[in-house]
Amino acid sequence: MxxxxxxxxxxxxxxxxxxxxxxxxxxxxxxxxxxxxxxxxxxxxxxxxxxxxxxxxxxxxxxxxxxxxxxxxxxxxxxxxxxxxxxxxxxxxxxxxxxxxxxxxxxxxxxxxxxxxxMQRFNPIVEALHHLGQKNVFGKLRRVDVENYAQDSSLSDDHWFWNPDIGGGILVEHAVHFIDIVHFLTDVQPTRIDGFSASTDGRRENQVVANVVYEDGLIATHYHSFTRPGFFEDTSIRLSYDLAQIDLHGWIPLTGEIRVLVNSETEKELSKLPGFREIRTQKINEIEDESRPEGWGSDDSIENETSGTIRSGTTDYQIDKMITAKLDIGKSKAxxxxxxxxxxxxxxxxxxxxxxxxxxxxxxxxxxxxxxxxxxxxxxxxxx
Ligand SMILES: NC(=O)c1ccc[n+]([C@@H]2O[C@H](COP(=O)([O-])OP(=O)(O)OC[C@H]3O[C@@H](n4cnc5c(N)ncnc54)[C@H](O)[C@@H]3O)[C@@H](O)[C@H]2O)c1
The missing domain is CATH 3.40.50.720 (NAD(P)-binding Rossmann-like Domain)
Known part of the structure; x- marks a missing residue:
């Protein structure tokens, strides 16, 4: 260099x-x-x-x-x-x-x-999810739900952040980080976009929502609120794939949980997730389907789950285990x-x-x- x-x-x-x-x-x-x-x-x-x-x-x-x-x-x-x-x-x-x-x-x-x-594209968890997504370890991404409570105490009334002509508003100034995470995790293009905003003080647009529909049946929701004291800051990002549910914590994601359906090939990839720590592994034919209570009637619609093929999001996947695990980058936010x-x-x-x-x-x-x-x-x- x-x-x-x-x-x-x-x-x-x-x-x-x-x-x-x-x-x-x-x-x-x-x-x-x-x-x-x-x-x-x-x-x-x-x-x-x-x-x-x-x-x-x-x-x-x-x-x-x-x-x-x-x-x-x-x-x-x-x-x-x-x-x-x-x-x-x-x-x-x-x-x-x-x-x-x-x-x-x-x-x-x-x-x-x-x-x-x-810079979120270089966060080790986001980076690993991008690579595993490219290898189709989780199947297709269908839902992203971002819930972000940020503090407003360091943003005085006359701060440029509140001036839409200078900052563009919360979705433009801030949510673009999270909108971009979605774009980094999948290649699909947005097809429909909607939004809402609200004010807790009648002056500033301090709560916003964007709903974005993408090709291939992905819906992302971004909720951002700049209304709370700093110690109450909280950000969660839920990613629902056909084969995995992933919850990330922190506006710079540092930890998370994953529940994922795998086969012997895709299971090997999981170790690439930062601080991957397995909590539970269940063979797919030993997991009870709790979606229907006992006595519901015919079970004919539930297809050969014991054979290793499951249908999720209208796609057939070969899987044999469900793994529940924790993720942890093991470093401070700074x-x-x-x-x-x-x-x-x-x-x-x-x-x-x-x-x-x-x-x-x-x-x-x-x-x-x-x-x-x-x-x-x-x-x-x-x-x-
Ligand atoms: N990537 C990230 O994670 C991240 C995090 C925070 C902020 N940002 C971005 O960084 C940018 C700045 O944010 P900030 O929080 O540091 O704002 P800030 O208000 O703290 O700092 C802006 C600085 O720019 C100076 N400035 C303004 N207009 C200028 C001009 N015409 N010529 C020279 N200097 C000028 C101001 O005097 C001020 O010192 C924004 O776009 C913000 O969204 C990015």
Missing amino acids: TNHNIGIIGYGGFGKFLHNAWKSLPSVEIKAIADKDENRNPGAPVTFYNSWRDLINDPAIDIVSVVTPPRTHAEIACAALDAGKHVLVEKPLAVTFRDAEKIIAARDRSGKTAAIDF EVYQQSVRSVMTDLIKAIENSEHRLRTPLESGLLSLDVAIQATEAGRKKE
Whole structure:
């Protein structure tokens, strides 16, 4: 790896977090910071610019990280690409579809490499589920249910987060992470999108829902609430596949439970799940079907479960066991978060150095999740 000099534009909460995470990466130097607020200057040895335009014109910088509020992403990212820099844009890619498309066009005309910071794609659990999903270990994904209670105590009334023109609203600013997890776990395309929003104070849209129907019978629901104190934060992600039910915990998922139907081949793959700890294994012909109470009548409709073929989601699968297990990355939220953003930067650098390398977080993933989030937001506002 050759040495890469990074300039970070926007040095608020997340810009600082990225600086701390990236400074220990090999072959990387954080050379410059730009923020319109001079109080954000971290001091030497980093060069500080009051204007982001000066940073993108600094010949020492080859990668620009855009960590300003969402509405500003498009102008800064396009200018940085046109100035010949590689770019990592924070999520959401933009707050309008048109602006997001402009960033993609700027990448294409500049020939530079650009990615979006969908760091959840590098979370070890999400990563493992992606790989096992590609091997069809769980069958098809049919339902995703995200329930996310976030805190609002650090978000003052005048914070840009509450201004839809700057942040895009909760689905655009925040839910795109989770919408993107769905897109990472399956290739199916959205076909119908709906949304709702509500306010607990009559002023701010602080509870939102997006319902997304995908090809192949997948329905995803994303509920996000920014109404509770920090100690009450809670995020659960339930993934229902034809052959597995998986519950993940934490907005950066750290632990989970899985109940999965396997055969001898697919069982081997489960050990790739982080901290996989088997709790119970049952042979399929020894599991009682409790869906019908005793005395219900004819059992003819329940097909040859003892022979190893089961039908789920109208697909026949060969399975012989049900395994119940726990998952645990075994690291703190801060460690996993930092590692994930390091991986995003490392992946971008691999793509800069090798044109054959396929980016894990391409701008197109940012465009797709933004499109879903905008449509759900607009649908929700029409109902108000
Ligand atoms: N990937 C993630 O997990 C993650 C997590 C948190 C935030 N984010 C994203 O990072 C971005 C920033 O969020 P934040 O929480 O750090 O916000 P913040 O308000 O804490 O920081 C934004 C900074 O940008 C500066 N700024 C604003 N406009 C500017 C301009 N035109 N030129 C130069 N500086 C400017 C502000 O002075 C401020 O210091 C947002 O897009 C947010 O969604 C991503």
